[in-house]
Amino acid sequence: MTDLPLTGVSIVDFCWIGAGSYTTKMLADMGADVIKVESRRSLDSLRLAAPYKDGIKGVNRSGYFADRNSSKRSITIDLKTPQGLELVHRLVADADVVANNFRPGTMEKLGVGYAALRAINPGLIYAAMSMNGDEGPDRTMLGYGITIAAITSFLGLSGYPDRPPTGTGTNYPDHVPNPCHGAFAIMAALRHKWRTGQGQQIDMAQTEPMLALMPLPVMDYQANGRVAGRQGNRLAGHAPRGVYPTQGNDRWIAISIATDAQWQALAQILDGALLDRPAWRTAPARAADADAIDTQLAALTRAQEGYGLMARLQAAGVPAGVVQNADDLVERDPQLAHRQHWHYLPHAEMGSALYNGPPFRFASGPVGPRFAAPLLGEHTREILAGRLGLADAEIDRLIAAEVLA
Amino acid sequence: MADLQADPRALAGLRVLELSGLSGAYCGRLFAGLGAAVTLVEPPGGSPMRAVAPFAGDAPGPENSLSFAYYAAGKASLVLDLETAPGRAALHRLAGKADLLILADHPQAAAVDGAGLCRDHPRLVALRITPYGSSGPYAGFVGDDLTLMAMGGLLTMAGFPGEPPVVAHGGQGLLAADQFAAVAALAALLRAERTGRGELIDVSIQEAIVMALENAAQTYQLEGRIRQRAGTAARAGTGIYPCRDGEIYLLAGGIGETAMWGHFARWMADEGIAGAERFTAADWDDTTPAACAAFEALFLPYAARHTKAALYARARAWRVPMAPMSTPVDLLENPQLSHRGFFVAPGQGPTAGLRMPGAPYKLSATPWRTGPAPALAPAPVIEELP
Numbered sequence: 001m002t003d004l005p006l007t008g009v010s011i012v013d014f015c016w017i018g019a020g021s022y023t024t025k026m027l028a029d030m031g032a033d034v035i036k037v038e039s040r041r042s043l044d045s046l047r048l049a050a051p052y053k054d055g056i057k058g059v060n061r062s063g064y065f066a067d068r069n070s071s072k073r074s075i076t077i078d079l080k081t082p083q084g085l086e087l088v089h090r091l092v093a094d095a096d097v098v099a100n101n102f103r104p105g106t107m108e109k110l111g112v113g114y115a116a117l118r119a120i121n122p123g124l125i126y127a128a129m130s131m132n133g134d135e136g137p138d139r140t141m142l143g144y145g146i147t148i149a150a151i152t153s154f155l156g157l158s159g160y161p162d163r164p165p166t167g168t169g170t171n172y173p174d175h176v177p178n179p180c181h182g183a184f185a186i187m188a189a190l191r192h193k194w195r196t197g198q199g200q201q202i203d204m205a206q207t208e209p210m211l212a213l214m215p216l217p218v219m220d221y222q223a224n225g226r227v228a229g230r231q232g233n234r235l236a237g238h239a240p241r242g243v244y245p246t247q248g249n250d251r252w253i254a255i256s257i258a259t260d261a262q263w264q265a266l267a268q269i270l271d272g273a274l275l276d277r278p279a280w281r282t283a284p285a286r287a288a289d290a291d292a293i294d295t296q297l298a299a300l301t302r303a304q305e306g307y308g309l310m311a312r313l314q315a316a317g318v319p320a321g322v323v324q325n326a327d328d329l330v331e332r333d334p335q336l337a338h339r340q341h342w343h344y345l346p347h348a349e350m351g352s353a354l355y356n357g358p359p360f361r362f363a364s365g366p367v368g369p370r371f372a373a374p375l376l377g378e379h380t381r382e383i384l385a386g387r388l389g390l391a392d393a394e395i396d397r398l399i400a401a402e403v404l405a
Numbered sequence: 406m407a408d409l410q411a412d413p414r415a416l417a418g419l420r421v422l423e424l425s426g427l428s429g430a431y432c433g434r435l436f437a438g439l440g441a442a443v444t445l446v447e448p449p450g451g452s453p454m455r456a457v458a459p460f461a462g463d464a465p466g467p468e469n470s471l472s473f474a475y476y477a478a479g480k481a482s483l484v485l486d487l488e489t490a491p492g493r494a495a496l497h498r499l500a501g502k503a504d505l506l507i508l509a510d511h512p513q514a515a516a517v518d519g520a521g522l523c524r525d526h527p528r529l530v531a532l533r534i535t536p537y538g539s540s541g542p543y544a545g546f547v548g549d550d551l552t553l554m555a556m557g558g559l560l561t562m563a564g565f566p567g568e569p570p571v572v573a574h575g576g577q578g579l580l581a582a583d584q585f586a587a588v589a590a591l592a593a594l595l596r597a598e599r600t601g602r603g604e605l606i607d608v609s610i611q612e613a614i615v616m617a618l619e620n621a622a623q624t625y626q627l628e629g630r631i632r633q634r635a636g637t638a639a640r641a642g643t644g645i646y647p648c649r650d651g652e653i654y655l656l657a658g659g660i661g662e663t664a665m666w667g668h669f670a671r672w673m674a675d676e677g678i679a680g681a682e683r684f685t686a687a688d689w690d691d692t693t694p695a696a697c698a699a700f701e702a703l704f705l706p707y708a709a710r711h712t713k714a715a716l717y718a719r720a721r722a723w724r725v726p727m728a729p730m731s732t733p734v735d736l737l738e739n740p741q742l743s744h745r746g747f748f749v750a751p752g753q754g755p756t757a758g759l760r761m762p763g764a765p766y767k768l769s770a771t772p773w774r775t776g777p778a779p780a781l782a783p784a785p786v787i788e789e790l791p
Contacts, residue, residue, distance in 0.1 A: 241551060
């Protein structure tokens with residue numbers, strides 16, 4: 001048994017809702033001890049976001065919260081009490097990292113801004129990830145994944161050209177760009193701290209990782225004067241490329257043709273006579289006639305069972321994939337099952353609850369969710385006793401004084 | 406390990422070999438930006454990324470691809486023919502001096518034995534990025550961004566009900582895998598530097614996309630519902646609305662229990678909009694069709710008088726979640742991004758002066774730096790190994 005990559009790293013986590021909590025979850029799943037600082041008086045609103053176990057609302061029942069907070073411990077402390085603030089300062093004193101995704105100024109008001117915490121712990125890594133970052137005229141704007149998608153143009157550029165934008169149907173920046181960039185930046189700062197003893201401040205504006213993942217519209221505009229628009233499922237150099245109906249209710253298959261050989265294989269598998277017209281044998285001709293090909297293709301795929309068609313196309317080297325939904329992925333996808341993607345972890349209120357594992361496998365051993373998301377305040381006693389050495393009687397007194405609320 | 410005085414950057418001293426195609430390059434870019442020495446190993450004729458449109462001046466050429474100018478920024482280039490024994494031997498020697506090997510859809514990837522390199526170089530962290538992972542029933546499947554977004558479950562949620570789903574802009578599925586790969590690799594490198602033990606990491610692009618499903622898997626498990634495409638939002642005050650010079654996205658109610666709606670109602674009342682008191686009525690329910698119509702009757706005439714920028718400034722003051730639907734032109738002039746110096750122009754030759762995204766985060770002690778993308782050497786170089 002080998003140590004997890006981040007075993008021994010201590011994180012005091014003020015993150016809430018989406019992107020921030022996902023960032024620290026990734027670090028927790030890789031071995032970091034993440035203490036989630038919460039309060040009953042100001043709940044992480046994701047604790048009250050659907051879905052809930054059996055559809056019954058409760059602060060310890062949200063599956064959305066659970067998946068974003070695996071492998072973390074929860075302590076409840078009312079930071080607005082002097083004793084509560086002092087306890088948090090003591091927790092931070094020997095931590096490696098403090099993370100938050102509040103608007104700039106909020107942490108300072110609570111007494112846990114960078115200046116205050118650096119005075120307590122000079123080697124601290126202090127990671128902040130607000131919508132617009134720590135500086136600039138719009139720094140106080142509050143944001144969600146979907147408004148970040150809008151302001152970065154990601155939403156406006158995603159959809160069919162002749163229809164309103166549709167984006168991903170989710171708060172996309174919350175789930176991949178910001179958690180991954182946040183975790184990468186924190187680990188880079190950890191390396192620097194281990195080499196030099198020096199801590200530092202990480203200022204990540206949640207708009208900027210998303211923009212870093214879509215460089216071409218701004219570059220193409222400058223270089224060629226071209227203003228990007230929505231392209232649906234089409235892509236230059238690929239024709240046909242689209243999503244086509246198959247047997248069943250709301251079942252579809254995605255097919256993407258990049259070479260003439262793939263096109264010939266597709267035509268042969270579906271119906272050579274209908275598709276393999278001499279005029280469509282070259283990519284530029286297919287691109288020019290893409291609408292007609294899409295209509296023809298859809299008429300042929302409609303009679304096919306999706307997975308069977310995918311298997312035949314894949315056997316011929318044609319990029320094809322069934323449009324899978326959550327039921328398909330959780331219950332039947334044989335590849336995700338082979339990779340043991342899904343984890344069912346025991347939880348006091350939720351029973352056996354479903355978590356995503358990470359999308360990577362380490363040859364040295366498993367890396368992934370270590371234990372279920374915490375109940376609100378589940379580890380308050382354990383942390384105060386274990387990390388700060390408080391006696392039971394002292395903890396009882398703090399509870400009675402409503403410091404640990 | 407590099408001299409900290411000479412290069413104080415966070416990843417200085419890390420040596421990275423990148424065997425990428427369209428996938429793997431953003432992972433290498435994240436390492437290069439924070440100071441790792443990243444060498445892009447290109448096949449004869451150059452990386453496939455050099456052939457990706459659009460090009461500077463719409464003129465194809467190995468130094469003209471805008472994608473290459475961005476994704477290869479700050480890297481060195483070495484041309485090796487891995488189909489030849491000397492080429493593979495050179496890679497083997499280089500891997501012995503490297504900390505990280507990124508192996509993705511390089512055209513000659515089949516000639517590279519990642520596991521063998523790890524065996525021979527126990528300190529090496531090797532990363533394999535493939536469509537579905539390197540073992541399992543779909544290991545031999547091919548895929549591109551669209552088909553992987555389908556199989557990963559994100560596609561089904563994007564678009565209009567009953568119509569074909571539509572993929573997100575910009576190859577985000579491939580990029581998702583690059584980002585998770587970078588996280589995994591850096592975690593393994595932190596351990597390798599402490600223990601001397603490397604790692605072999607297997608990344609699946611399909612599985613990286615599954616990470617983006619928001620609450621869909623849990624909604625299925627806990628409530629038995631399958632999330633599908635919703636098209637546009639069905640809540641009053643949530644969605645895309647026209648204004649004087651374009652469109653804005655408004656999320657007046659926020660998400661969950663955060664009760665942002667009151668902020669919005671006070672803003673509208675302060676603007677003196679006749680009928681705005683309706684928004685604070687006890688029986689107001691923003692999920693009904695009547696509420697949507699009532700909302701639009703009050704808000705749209707107001708929005709039509711104001712620009713995206715003016716509405717954004719007011720929303721900020723009233724603490725209402727709202728954002729302009731930016732165009733690429735807007736982004737280049739965005740005052741917040743300008744203040745932060747987000748766009749930079751590291752390019753040389755045909756891409757000189759072109760602004761592109763720079764640092765995705767600011768590390769106060771060890772800042773990001775964006776260098777130029779490397780030129781393509783005319784022929785395989787194996788005698789001038791570093």
